[in-house]
Amino acid sequence: MTTDLNKRALVVGAGLAGMEGALKIGSAGYEVYLVEKEDTMGGVTNKLYCSFPRWENPRQLLDDRITQINNTEEIRVMTGTVIKSARRDGDRFVVDLQKAGNQTEQVAVDAVVLATGFELMDASVYGEYGYGIYPNVLNSLEFEARLKEWSSGSRVDTPKSVAFFKCVGSRDRSKGYPYCSKICCMYTAKQAGLTRELLPETKAYVFYMDYRAAGKEYEEFVRSVIETKHVRYVRGRPAKVLPENGRLLVRAEDTLMGVPIEVEVDMVVLASAAVPRKETKALAEMFGAKTDQYGFLENESFNPCQTGDRVFFAGACGFAIETAGAQTQGAAAAAEVVALFNRAGQEAC
Amino acid sequence: MPREKYRDHDEKSRAKVDPYKLVENLETCLACGKCVGNCPVASLTPSYNPRQVISDVLNGYTERWLNSEEIWRCFWCANCATNCPNDIMFPLLMIQLRYLATENKYGLKYIMPFKRFALRAREDGLTFAPSEKGREKIKRLRRNLGATSWPDISERAKTEYKELFDLTGATAYLESLSDEDERPVELRYTEGRITNE
Amino acid sequence: MNKERVVAPEKLFPEVPESIFLFRSCTGSMEYPGTENAIKEVMKILGINIVMDPDQTCCSGYLLTCSAYKPELSLAVTARNLAIVEKKNLDTYMFCNGCYGYNRELAHIMHEHPDYKQMANDVIAKQGYHYEGKTEIHHVQELWYRLKDQIAAKVVQPLNGLRVAVHYGCHYLAQQYNILDDGGYPTFHEEIIGVLGGTTVFYKERQMCCGYSVGRGFTHKETTVQPHLYKKFKSAKEAGVELMTTCCPGCNVGLDREQPNLTERYEEEFNIPVIDISQLIGLAFGVPLAKLGFEANTVKLDRVLEKLGIGKGDSHDH
Numbered sequence: 001m002t003t004d005l006n007k008r009a010l011v012v013g014a015g016l017a018g019m020e021g022a023l024k025i026g027s028a029g030y031e032v033y034l035v036e037k038e039d040t041m042g043g044v045t046n047k048l049y050c051s052f053p054r055w056e057n058p059r060q061l062l063d064d065r066i067t068q069i070n071n072t073e074e075i076r077v078m079t080g081t082v083i084k085s086a087r088r089d090g091d092r093f094v095v096d097l098q099k100a101g102n103q104t105e106q107v108a109v110d111a112v113v114l115a116t117g118f119e120l121m122d123a124s125v126y127g128e129y130g131y132g133i134y135p136n137v138l139n140s141l142e143f144e145a146r147l148k149e150w151s152s153g154s155r156v157d158t159p160k161s162v163a164f165f166k167c168v169g170s171r172d173r174s175k176g177y178p179y180c181s182k183i184c185c186m187y188t189a190k191q192a193g194l195t196r197e198l199l200p201e202t203k204a205y206v207f208y209m210d211y212r213a214a215g216k217e218y219e220e221f222v223r224s225v226i227e228t229k230h231v232r233y234v235r236g237r238p239a240k241v242l243p244e245n246g247r248l249l250v251r252a253e254d255t256l257m258g259v260p261i262e263v264e265v266d267m268v269v270l271a272s273a274a275v276p277r278k279e280t281k282a283l284a285e286m287f288g289a290k291t292d293q294y295g296f297l298e299n300e301s302f303n304p305c306q307t308g309d310r311v312f313f314a315g316a317c318g319f320a321i322e323t324a325g326a327q328t329q330g331a332a333a334a335a336e337v338v339a340l341f342n343r344a345g346q347e348a349c
Numbered sequence: 350m351p352r353e354k355y356r357d358h359d360e361k362s363r364a365k366v367d368p369y370k371l372v373e374n375l376e377t378c379l380a381c382g383k384c385v386g387n388c389p390v391a392s393l394t395p396s397y398n399p400r401q402v403i404s405d406v407l408n409g410y411t412e413r414w415l416n417s418e419e420i421w422r423c424f425w426c427a428n429c430a431t432n433c434p435n436d437i438m439f440p441l442l443m444i445q446l447r448y449l450a451t452e453n454k455y456g457l458k459y460i461m462p463f464k465r466f467a468l469r470a471r472e473d474g475l476t477f478a479p480s481e482k483g484r485e486k487i488k489r490l491r492r493n494l495g496a497t498s499w500p501d502i503s504e505r506a507k508t509e510y511k512e513l514f515d516l517t518g519a520t521a522y523l524e525s526l527s528d529e530d531e532r533p534v535e536l537r538y539t540e541g542r543i544t545n546e
Numbered sequence: 547m548n549k550e551r552v553v554a555p556e557k558l559f560p561e562v563p564e565s566i567f568l569f570r571s572c573t574g575s576m577e578y579p580g581t582e583n584a585i586k587e588v589m590k591i592l593g594i595n596i597v598m599d600p601d602q603t604c605c606s607g608y609l610l611t612c613s614a615y616k617p618e619l620s621l622a623v624t625a626r627n628l629a630i631v632e633k634k635n636l637d638t639y640m641f642c643n644g645c646y647g648y649n650r651e652l653a654h655i656m657h658e659h660p661d662y663k664q665m666a667n668d669v670i671a672k673q674g675y676h677y678e679g680k681t682e683i684h685h686v687q688e689l690w691y692r693l694k695d696q697i698a699a700k701v702v703q704p705l706n707g708l709r710v711a712v713h714y715g716c717h718y719l720a721q722q723y724n725i726l727d728d729g730g731y732p733t734f735h736e737e738i739i740g741v742l743g744g745t746t747v748f749y750k751e752r753q754m755c756c757g758y759s760v761g762r763g764f765t766h767k768e769t770t771v772q773p774h775l776y777k778k779f780k781s782a783k784e785a786g787v788e789l790m791t792t793c794c795p796g797c798n799v800g801l802d803r804e805q806p807n808l809t810e811r812y813e814e815e816f817n818i819p820v821i822d823i824s825q826l827i828g829l830a831f832g833v834p835l836a837k838l839g840f841e842a843n844t845v846k847l848d849r850v851l852e853k854l855g856i857g858k859g860d861s862h863d864h
Binding site: 369370371389390393394421422423424425426427428430431432436440444447448451458459460462463464466467470474475476477478479487490491493494495496500501502503505506507509510512513514516517518519522523526 | 570572573575576577579580582583598600601602603604606608609610611612613614615616617618619622623626655659669670672673716717719720722728729753754755757759760761762764765766769770773774836837839841842
């Protein structure tokens with residue numbers, strides 16, 4: 001079996017899924033363009049202080065992947081680059097890239113992996129929570145930045161009490177999205193647990209409808225946050241956040257006791273719904289891929305990695321996924337590309 | 350308290366509670382409690398709990414609420430419906446529960462005061478138009494403003510309004526309202542429960 | 547995501563209407579006739595023509611929610627009233643949250659359940675009416691917000707930083723779609739008060755119900771409504787509120803008429819006058835006091851008028 005090593009792949013997005021995909025395609029000996037909109041690789045994982053369920057610092061994982069990518073000569077990394085347009089030309093895609101400094105470049109590739117990732121929904125539609133109105137109402141990524149600050153020793157304006165709201169925008173047919181954003185139960189437990197670790201004098205409350213811990217070591221993780229880090233879990237979706245005496249008053253019902261309650265806190269963290277980035281839909285159309293009504297990439301029947309002819313996808317652009325899952329999906333998409341190129345190579349003989 | 354035998358979910362009993370088909374999406378209820386968090390009545394009477402009403406209706410336990418005092422306390426502020434992530438119009442369930450309760454002779458003391466107002470509104474074409482002495486005050490206020498002494502409502506409007514009552518069976522219903530054989534209501538769900546009473 | 551809930555005023559009113567149908571409110575024309583008058587005066591100054599119809603009856607919503615009426619009656623009454631408006635080819639504007647909320651809810655039900663619309667039409671056909679469902683239902687306060695800049699231009703008596711708090715009322719905020727705010731964090735009244743020169747005061751229980759509708763003020767006054775209102779007024783008093791505005795004569799009754807009873811029961815003075823926002827706009831426009839009808843208020847406006855430098859019985863023509 002010979003392989004046609006002239007085949008080239010394009011990976012759009014250098015988050016964990018995209019990086020993994022590029023690595024696996026590159027180590028199979030094929031050339032890869034790894035295109036990333038931001039100036040650095042790493043995607044959302046760059047913003048994380050800690051990952052679940054092992055309380056690890058994702059920086060080590062990212063640095064390892066980035067080093068390996070830099071050491072793989074088949075991978076050409078293009079940061080600060082976006083895709084302006086693309087068209088089919090037989091079995092190839094001709095793609096126009098716009099790089100930093102307004103330079104353009106045209107490339108031809110034989111397969112595409114979309115790994116554009118996710119972002120958090122804008123929670124300002126929830127006026128009742130005061131996002132964008134009260135200064136101490138944050139979404140989970142903004143809160144992660146505060147965790148980083150506190151971990152580096154800053155103790156300016158630390159809250160005496162923090163409330164975490166889950167399902168903000170998820171499981172909501174009225175103002176949000178009906179689906180479950182999958183990762184929030186786990187990362188909220190992580191953020192609440194870390195708050196108690198970094199600021200032992202601060203109280204933490206998590207307001208939940210359910211907690212979904214379906215994964216290896218996940219249930220143990222959440223229980224440890226409740227039992228050893230002493231975070232109070234209150235079952236009830238909060239109804240309102242009101243300003244009171246310079247603090248924030250949270251009104252909810254403790255549904256397990258059947259009593260309406262009020263809690264005074266200093267900071268509210270909203271686990272907003274995970275939505276695909278806006279570019280995903282446009283990119284899908286450019287490459288002939290399918291998206292669903294929310295903009296997530298749709299897969300073809302029987303193949304969870306493929307979303308169009310010679311187009312594959314991986315990571316949170318298909319649906320919210322945790323770090324390990326993103327890596328797995330990146331590798332799976334890469335396997336599809338390599339198999340495609342290998343078969344083409346065979347036919348060429 | 351003895352253990353309750355859990356009933357089988359019965360579609361027909363739910364149709365009895367919602368004959369006007371205004372809350373057909375009751376099963377979308379996630380029991381999240383967002384409704385109760387903002388409910389002004391729940392904060393004063395914790396045994397009134399919209400989420401629990403929905404749960405009981407779905408499970409076939411509606412009778413528990415029919416002879417309860419709680420269902421007569423809802424304000425229709427619709428904070429629950431505004432907040433609900435599944436857009437369940439809870440007040441529309443509440444009015445139907447009240448109709449069902451009065452059919453079973455419960456809570457009539459909370460409706461009888463309105464029978465008088467309703468029959469008067471049927472004559473006036475306006476609601477809460479006061480009796481003779483009160484009318485003098487209104488006429489004076491209006492004249493001082495430079496407006497007509499009584500709101501400008503035509504005879505045709507009054508006749509047709511009355512006719513609508515007769516045509517839709519409202520007159521018959523109002524006249525049949527009576528608190529004879531009324532059965533008492535009391536606060537339910539207070540046993541073992543934190544209340545303010 | 548569902549159809550749009552909160553929309554910008556330019557989307558609600560792409561063009562400012564020349565003529566509007568003003569829906570007569572029972573409470574508004576009897577308990578607080580100054581409100582209806584104030585709206586007419588303000589609209590005159592803004593150059594919008596008001597049309598009313600003596601054939602229009604009560605919306606029947608209040609007694610529907612008290613469970614005295616059954617939906618069949620209210621559906622027919624709504625269909626008849628809106629059919630009257632449709633014949634004039636106008637959109638209908640309510641100045642009472644109750645009329646607005648009930649008409650809108652019932653119109654929505656008829657829209658979603660064509661068999662109810664048919665039933666209502668069958669009844670009103672006997673009187674010669676037909677309801678199509680094409681007239682749009684708005685609230686006058688939405689028009690005020692749309693015309694915020696025009697209102698700002700016509701202010702002759704700014705409010706001198708008067709501390710005004712807003713009571714939006716539940717039936718507007720509870721409509722689920724195509725409204726200015728769905729009860730999250732409404733600010734449109736505050737913006738209007740801002741252009742009139744008042745200082746807006748946010749108090750914690752701003753969005754709490756007035757307790758008037760559904761008749762709980764008759765059946766449960768001491769048990770539920772009074773403790774409830776006490777919380778609301780306590781929060782307003784702590785925030786230093788001098789005047790409260792509403793956009794519903796029903797809320798006006800609930801908040802205004804009950805204050806002396808609260809003072810008696812809880813032995814605490816509140817003294818917060820409650821007026822309609824149209825009357826406040828009228829004040830700022832220099833409409834003579836006699837035409838604004840503050841006589842009808844239980845809690846008098848003496849302190850407020852003094853602060854604004856308007857004497858009682860003054861008819862200033864600036």
